[in-house]
Amino acid sequence: MNKDLTQEIRIALNQWLEAFNSNNIESVIALYDPEIVFANQSNPIAIGIPAVKEGLIKSFAVKPKLSFKEEQIIATDGLGYATGQYKMTGIHPQDGSSIKGTGRVVAIFRKDSTGKWKLVFDMDNCPPDVTL
């Protein structure tokens, strides 16, 4: 395993988490590959940046914050991924109550022609062993 490349994937994912947790839609979207596929467990598949952006704008209504615990990371020159557990918290926009969701996720990154890692595939599920 190439540790430098896996570290690059961690940095790319951390950049995504920071942008997401800032609820900054343009910063988040800047980290996506044009061929992004978002395979969410609860919604129809979203393909391409416009579709993903529309979903993110809706999800930002709860001012979400995400935390991540890595379980596997593998990278080669040009493609890499991280998988692990996630916890999302937020605030219901109407009654101010707390919202929490947990699950497992895989985020696959592809390096673009300028050498930047971009998120190209994102899938999550909700198995019974998540402890976050």
Place this chain on the structure above:
Amino acid sequence: MNKNLIEEVRNALNRWLKAFNDNDIEALMAIYDPEIVYANSAKPIEIGIPAVKAGFINSFAIKPKVFFKEEQAIAVDGLGYLAGQFRVAGTHPEDGSNVGEVGRVVVIFRKNDAGEWKLVFDMDNRPPDVTI
């Protein structure tokens, strides 16, 4: 995008599908990377070939057949993946009734030192838009 590498990954998945549909546990296990992570949506994560093998021996009780419809394929030298919809159909071992499920899956293959593509990550979920 390297079409030859994508075709190599498709061939690896087709070998996996044949071994699974033959319910041939040894042929199936020969396709796995030693660091396999199986992130099923309905059970705890399985890490390593012995854990995955035990799970498949159980699942073969219904003599399952799986069908796959590709939605995304990306590969570079050393790492590649396919995402798409799946349908599993089988027969209940006690009453002979039909059993099955549908969902979305991503499978990531890594090329080993011998140049063989091995399955290193497998995750699925059950979104509402699966039509297979």
